[in-house]
Amino acid sequence: MQEIGIAELKKLTEVIKQKFGYDFKDYAMSSFKRRVLRILELKKLPDAEALAVQIEQNAFTKEDFLHEITVNVTELFRDPSFWRVMKTILPNLYLNQEKIRIWHAGCSSGEEVYSMLILLKEMDLMNKVEIIASDIDKAILEKAKEGKISMRNMELNEKNYIRYNQNGDLKKYFLYDKDHAYFDRDLLSKVSFREINLVEAKSFTKCDLILCRNVMIYFNQNLQNEVIKLFHEMLFTYGYLAIGSKESIIWSEYASKFLVVNNEEKVYKKFKE
Amino acid sequence: MRESDLSRPYKAVVIGGSAGSFSVLANIMSKIPKDFNLPIIICCHRLKHVRSGFIEALEIKSVKKVTEPDDKESIKKGKVYVAPANYHLGIELGNTFALSTEEMINNSRPAIDITFETAAYVYKEKMIGILLTGANKDGAHGMKAVKEYGGLTIVQEPSECTIDTMPKAALAATKIDYVMKAEEMVKFLNDLHKIQQA
Numbered sequence: 001m002q003e004i005g006i007a008e009l010k011k012l013t014e015v016i017k018q019k020f021g022y023d024f025k026d027y028a029m030s031s032f033k034r035r036v037l038r039i040l041e042l043k044k045l046p047d048a049e050a051l052a053v054q055i056e057q058n059a060f061t062k063e064d065f066l067h068e069i070t071v072n073v074t075e076l077f078r079d080p081s082f083w084r085v086m087k088t089i090l091p092n093l094y095l096n097q098e099k100i101r102i103w104h105a106g107c108s109s110g111e112e113v114y115s116m117l118i119l120l121k122e123m124d125l126m127n128k129v130e131i132i133a134s135d136i137d138k139a140i141l142e143k144a145k146e147g148k149i150s151m152r153n154m155e156l157n158e159k160n161y162i163r164y165n166q167n168g169d170l171k172k173y174f175l176y177d178k179d180h181a182y183f184d185r186d187l188l189s190k191v192s193f194r195e196i197n198l199v200e201a202k203s204f205t206k207c208d209l210i211l212c213r214n215v216m217i218y219f220n221q222n223l224q225n226e227v228i229k230l231f232h233e234m235l236f237t238y239g240y241l242a243i244g245s246k247e248s249i250i251w252s253e254y255a256s257k258f259l260v261v262n263n264e265e266k267v268y269k270k271f272k273e
Numbered sequence: 274m275r276e277s278d279l280s281r282p283y284k285a286v287v288i289g290g291s292a293g294s295f296s297v298l299a300n301i302m303s304k305i306p307k308d309f310n311l312p313i314i315i316c317c318h319r320l321k322h323v324r325s326g327f328i329e330a331l332e333i334k335s336v337k338k339v340t341e342p343d344d345k346e347s348i349k350k351g352k353v354y355v356a357p358a359n360y361h362l363g364i365e366l367g368n369t370f371a372l373s374t375e376e377m378i379n380n381s382r383p384a385i386d387i388t389f390e391t392a393a394y395v396y397k398e399k400m401i402g403i404l405l406t407g408a409n410k411d412g413a414h415g416m417k418a419v420k421e422y423g424g425l426t427i428v429q430e431p432s433e434c435t436i437d438t439m440p441k442a443a444l445a446a447t448k449i450d451y452v453m454k455a456e457e458m459v460k461f462l463n464d465l466h467k468i469q470q471a
Contacts, residue, residue, distance in 0.1 A: 003394065030363045030371045030391045073376050079359075080322070163322060214374045217344045221369075224345070245324075246357045246372050248343040264324075 002040070004033050008048040012036065015052040020062040022136075023199055024069075026223035035069045042068065067139040071218060074111045075156055076149075076170075078213075079245050080163035082265040087119060089240060089267060093208045099128050100208035103234070105198060106215030107133035110144030110183075111157070116211070117187040118173055122165070126190065132205070134196035145193050147183030149174075154181050199223065203233045210235060214244035221251065228252045235270045242267045274451065274461060278425055279468050284399040285348070285364075286311050286462070287392045289385030289415065291318040291407025293435025295330070297455045298405070302335035302353070304459045306466045309337070311401075313353045314364070316388035318381045318407065321359040328355055344372040356383035363391035379411040389415025398423030401465075403458060405429045407439030413446040420447045427461075430454045 004012075009032070013024045024032060036048060043059075045051050054060065077083050093100045104113050113133045120126050135141050149157070154174075161170040174181040198215070210231050216224045231241050232254045241249075241258065243266045249255050258268040290297065294317055305313075319327055328339045341357040348354070348368045356362035357372070362383050365371040371391070378384035389402055389412060402419035404412045406429055420426050426449045431437035433454050443449060453461065 028365065028371050030365050030394075031373045031375065034373075034375065034387075071373070071375050073374050081324070217372050217374070221345055244344070244372075244374075246341070246343050246360050248345065250343075251345065 002037055002047075004036060004048045009033060009036070012048045012052045015055050016065070019055050020065060022062075022066065022197070026199070026220050026226075028218055028220050031071070031218050032069075035071065039068050063138050066137045070137050070140070072108045072137070072140050074108045075153070075160055076111045077115045077157070077160035077164045078111070079265070080160050082213075082242070082245060083115060083119060083164045085262050085265045085267060086116075086242070087123065089261065090119075090123060090125065090209075093240070094125075094128065097208075099130060101130045101132070101205065102209045102211070103205075103207045104131070104133040105196070105210055105212040105231070107135050107141075107144055107193075108137075109140050110147065111149075112211060112213065113144065113191055114147070114173075114183050114188075117184070117190065118161075118170075121173075121187060122168070126187070129190070131191045132194060132207075133191050134194045136195070136197045136199075138195055141193050141195060145188070147185065147188045149181045149183070151176075151179050151181060198227050198230070201230055203230065205234065206236050207234055207239055208236055209240045209242070211242045213242060214247070217244060217247060225252045225254070228254045232257055232270060237270060237273060239270050240267060241270065274464075278450065279461075279465055281425070282399060283311055283401055283425075283465070283469075284396045285314060285392060286401045286403065287314045287316070287389060287419075288403045288405065289316045289389060289407075289412045289439075290405030290429075291381075291385075291409065291411065291436075291439055293406035297429065299331055299334040300455050301459055301462070302331060302337065302339070305336060305462050307336045308351065309462065309466050310351050310469060312348050312350060313337075314348070314356075314362070314388065314392065315339075315354065316356040316362055316383050316385045318383070318385075318411070319356075319358050321382070324358055327358075331355070342370040342372075344370060346370050356388060358383075361387045363387050364395045365391070366395055368395070379409050381409075381411050385412035386415040390418040393418040393422040393424055396422075396424065400424035401427065403427045403429075404440055404443050406434035406436055408436040409438060410442035412439055413442035416443040416449065417447040420449070425450055427451045427453055427458065429458075 257272040261267045261269045337353045339353045361373040363371040428440035
């Protein structure tokens with residue numbers, strides 16, 4: 001089994017930073033190593049040093065490299081139980097306002113956003129919401145904007161959706177050809193897609209709900225803390241933060257500024273500035 | 274068992290399994306000493322949507338409480354952890370868990386290979402890797418890594434397995450230290466405990 005030493009990894013990270021301007025030093029090491037190993041295998045390179053040389057010699061564009069190194073495995077209605085909880089939480093956000101702002105931070109190929117759009121449509125809230133979806137990877141954002149899902153992924157998506165809403169019909173949100181399902185363009189047009197790198201992002205607006213699910217698992221605790229700080233800053237007081245069901249903010253220094261709304265699905269509410 | 278294999282200053286026991294392994298696990302967990310001091314990290318193939326039921330069922334027999342760790346949770350002595358559904362479970366330097374939603378490996382998430390490989394890197398020779406019954410070869414690469422880092426490798430006796438594909442794949446991948454029946458594993462862990470207490 002191929003292994004990458006800490007020094008090698010550090011050197012590679014420095015080269016990536018110099019060449020592309022992306023700083024991976026605070027990414028979780030074990031998963032980052034696996035992503036690098038994956039690229040080595042894909043490009044048939046012997047070691048991390050060879051990859052560093054390739055990067056320096058312009059074998060990769062910034063976008064291509066990013067696309068390979070980031071994890072983009074996602075599903076519609078991943079964790080159906082989370083979406084059922086989301087359905088009960090959303091009405092609370094309208095207690096004092098007519099319109100809410102939702103940010104999907106790290107939206108990947110868009111499935112989480114489409115799930116939210118479906119949920120909002122079914123709750124008749126589409127006119128009362130503003131949605132921002134962002135990712136560090138430009139290529140994956142393009143994919144999210146397209147709304148095109150491979151048919152071989154739709155079986156899983158259907159199964160998830162039925163678990164979320166056994167009386168629903170996922171098909172009505174898609175058009176189909178032989179190989180792909182195309183998400184409702186009307187719904188999709190409500191989303192503002194942006195390229196944002198959470199490592200260096202600064203506050204750019206205030207939100208009522210931020211979703212960042214299974215993104216910070218790829219960050220180390222330092223970086224996760226910084227990102228939670230950003231989310232805290234960007235939430236209205238009494239705004240909600242939803243993370244992956246097996247993530248936690250408990251060891252963040254900002255944990256005390258959030259209430260746990262749902263501990264099974266890791267939904268938090270900011271109650272302190 | 275070699276005296277040297279019993280008296281190493283181990284830091285963790287990592288167990289992987291698939292089809293048929295639940296009853297083996299329940300059996301082992303019912304017979305280890307209640308104050309067994311090493312963390313036990315279990316990676317079992319499981320249904321992706323079934324979040325509860327697994328640890329509850331295991332706890333019926335287990336002498337110890339079983340939990341599914343969150344990402345970045347610290348690994349504590351004497352605790353028993355099970356990989357959560359639909360996440361890979363890795364071990365990170367600094368003795369914390371690192372979850373991942375990367376692609377399935379051998380059609381599984383959690384993949385046993387990821388748990389064993391990351392644990393081998395962190396614990397090196399202070400690790401005990403145990404591979405149980407299962408229908409695919411997940412864990413074979415992982416056991417190879419455990420062996421390469423000097424850890425102790427044990428597979429379940431194939432003739433006792435519900436499906437012997439998993440231990441056999443590991444036996445083909447590397448020189449496994451011991452082939453044991455479930456009862457022998459129980460004895461080993463109890464003996465290990467006695468030596469560690471001494």
